[in-house]
Amino acid sequence: MTTITMTTSSSPPRQRKLLLAVDAPSLLHRNHHARAHTRLADRSGRPAWALHGMLRQIIESIDSFAPDAVIFGLDDRAASLRRDFYPDYKAGRAEKDDQLVDQLDRAGSLLDALGLATLTPPGLEADDVNASAATWAEENDWNCVIITSDRDAFAHISDHTSILRLIDGGINGSPLLTPSRLRIMYGVAAENYLEYAALRGDASDNLPGVTGIGEKSASALLSHMGSMQAAWADIEHNNGDALLAAFDSWAEETGARRIGASLLKRLTADGARERFEFNVRIMSGRTDLDLGLTPDIPGTPGLLPLDIERVERVVGHLNMEATTALALRVLTGDPASIGR
Template sequence: MPFPSPLLLVLDGNSLLHRAYHAYASDPIEDADGRPVWALRGLVGYVARAAAQLRPDALVVGFDCPESSARKQDWDGYKAHRPAKPAALTEQIVGAPGLLREAGICTVVPPAYEADDVLASSAALARRAGWRSVLMTSDRDAFALIDETTEVLRVRNGGFDEAVLVDAPGLVELCGVEAGQYRDFAALRGDPSDNLHGVRGFGAATSARLLNAFGSVDETWAALDRGDLRQIGDVVGESLAAQLAADGVRERIDRNRDLMRMRTDLPLPELDTARLPLNYVTIRRALRARGINLGPSLWALVGNVPPQRTDEESTPELQPWVFRRSLSSRRDPTPGQLSLF
């Protein structure tokens, strides 16, 4: 029986820091100097738990560039509506890359680009090297990167216990489209969090129905150019077909697609420099310097065996992730269950 390909685990540091910040804001933790650390602790906790479940051979954490944004240069409305971050969150975002590097974790902050681009470039690097990859994030954008070697571990409300591992067949069941169609799907729906507006009336079901019929947004535009509005109306209804044909819609959706496209060619460290295990003394020293104590839970990162648990401490094994057929396939899967390799 052949050995499985090595596994690269890549985390979206900004996405997971935001989620940890809000999850633990009601019980904030500070270090000895009074600096906030609860989001940092939550991020390291995500790293440790994912490593324990997936047993990766290498680990990378990506962050958004804090100084500049190529996407904002392309369109000044990108994320323009977002309010200023709380000071405690900003401080932890700024400090996270340095903390992880001190802990020995391979950390990438690409000039002008985002953690999503690190995920995309890391998945491409793993594929070229004959590795598999799992991309851990709370955002859905990474669904566009799923293929036969790449899966997405999406963290939702409820933290790691509610995470789902989405592969290519699972994405079709979840969203109704193939991974290669996901960017078009997202562009049609829009992404309010990034200030990207879609087509009025196009939700998940309508967008999937259109793409299943035409294959892509480009083929839909080709149908419009041929004057086949009725053909589109047969799929989504006359009123929504008219929305697609409205002035400015094509330009808006094409702009969405351009902004949602992730870079797959960022310069990254070689995979061997990101390999596990980490040095236990190094990671513990770095975390303790910020008042973060995570001893036994780091076992998978430092090459130790799982800690022994009593019956009272044990947790049930994660069951295969399944969809409940009574629920709409357009909704997220029911909580619980990681489907591991």
């Protein structure tokens, strides 16, 4: 695809080329729960509502963003390095429905059959692919849009990378999160989101936060100290005097309650720093994965357009004529598909 300036209701102007990184398991989970009532089956009679919903949203995203390359991250469902390190990782989540498991297992082969690029990193997750995609985009001077419903990906937001966070309402009803929009939502700079999340914890992954530190206090702490590296250094070398002074000054200027002493007490409690650093380790995405993208070689996986016959055969197997027509128009660039 050619590099052009693009302005749509869902995306900012751009001059760089664009990589679309898709968190496939996240989309499959959302679509399984949203579409299970349809009982849609493919032509072989197997459940296909989650696969169809995921693919439909992907096609709509490609139509909206006009990316130059697309990469799909998948979870290694057989092994987990994070669970090896922390056996209680994601403990407490409900058991997956067998029909969802079936569609999760088939997603990679479906996308590969289309000629799209997928990556299932051994022992890792789709979020690691997202992290590596954001890094790849910055290193190659591309833009990146990550499509996910998982807020863990917010840690990858930068001047190069935005997050389309899927919520109710689908692609067109979902927010595109940039550094400025993230700051409005959470009161933290994009580069501090990982530290913010580590302080707060993540119940969905069974990761408790630092005791006594919630979203508001985590945001305030990072806003006043700039980073947790600065906060820990102040505590270690200066008994937290700079932290106390910053919060006392803020309280005097705004009339807010003085919370510096209580924050300092919580940060210096036994195990507080260890909990923070443990969470950072678990939450950090791998940034060094080989995505296998070769944008200088036309026709390689991940690049658009796709082969017409493959799209018609693979999408057609999902047994939704309207989606097949949309896929042919968007994914192949075939003029004859317009209006089908």
